[in-house]
Amino acid sequence: MKNLLLFAAAAACCMMMACSSDDSDDNSNTIKLRNHTESGCKNIASYSSQLGKQQSKMQFDNLVERVSLKGNNRGLLTVFHENAIFTCEADFSLSADISGNTIIVNEDAPPSTNCICCYDLNSEIGPLDNKTYTLIIKNNNAIVWTHQFDYSNTLDESFDISKEE
Numbered sequence: 053m054k055n056l057l058l059f060a061a062a063a064a065c066c067m068m069m070a071c072s073s074d075d076s077d078d079n080s081n082t083i084k085l086r087n088h089t090e091s092g093c094k095n096i097a098s099y100s101s102q103l104g105k106q107q108s109k110m111q112f113d114n115l116v117e118r119v120s121l122k123g124n125n126r127g128l129l130t131v132f133h134e135n136a137i138f139t140c141e142a143d144f145s146l147s148a149d150i151s152g153n154t155i156i157v158n159e160d161a162p163p164s165t166n167c168i169c170c171y172d173l174n175s176e177i178g179p180l181d182n183k184t185y186t187l188i189i190k191n192n193n194a195i196v197w198t199h200q201f202d203y204s205n206t207l208d209e210s211f212d213i214s215k216e217e
Contacts, residue, residue, distance in 0.1 A: 093169035123207035127179030
């Protein structure tokens with residue numbers, strides 16, 4: 053009988069540990085970046101080895117770099133970064149760091165070529181609460197855009213963020 057009680061107690065402890073680790077691994081309240089898509093290199097490209105800097109810049113003057121933010125009923129923020137400029141063979145590594153009310157989206161792609169392209173990057177971040185956040189978008193650790201917004205399921209904002217040199 054004593055062995056049976058010890059076995060039952062050990063089994064109960066194992067079950068409790070398994071349940072608690074499952075809960076922490078599948079915590080739906082953990083804010084993360086998910087469902088990332090990218091357009092691939094758009095048709096407009098600039099080869100700096102073949103074009104002068106002024107001519108190269110002129111190709112991008114008519115493009116508008118834009119960020120759109122949309123909320124939804126699941127508490128997810130869709131971040132659409134249109135015409136983000138990276139190298140032609142960009143191999144993206146996207147992540148989101150959240151600290152308090154600040155969300156930092158890291159759009160990283162090693163600069164490894166003389167060719168640059170525009171890409172459309174789309175990601176979801178969440179789940180978020182209905183409150184004020186500051187969104188910072190970084191491209192290879194350089195801040196591209198910072199914006200404070202009030203998250204809600206009806207959020208639908210778009211901003212031109214074209215860089216000036």
